[in-house]
Amino acid sequence: MVVKKKRxxxxxxxxxxxxxxxxxxxxxxxHQRDVLNALLSDVEVYTFDEVDQKLHEFLKGKVNE
Structure with a gap:
């Protein structure tokens, strides 16, 4: 019951x-404040899922040589 309410x-x-x-x-x-400052817009609002997706895409991105 407690687990269900927590979820x-x-x-x-x-x-x-x-x-x-x-x-x-x-x-x-x-631990990712600098990355968030670079990725997110000052005028938009985000869900945790959206932020997690943006972070994932950025951190898994290809490095340019």
């Missing part, structure tokens, strides 16, 4: 949208 709460949070400033200041992304 529901996590799913609700995943649907919220956050500003770049909120995401950069969050504990979840504290």
């Amino acid at each position: 529901e709460a996590e799913q609700e949070i995943a649907l919220f949208k956050f500003t770049k400033e909120q995401l950069v200041k969050s504990k979840k992304y504290s």
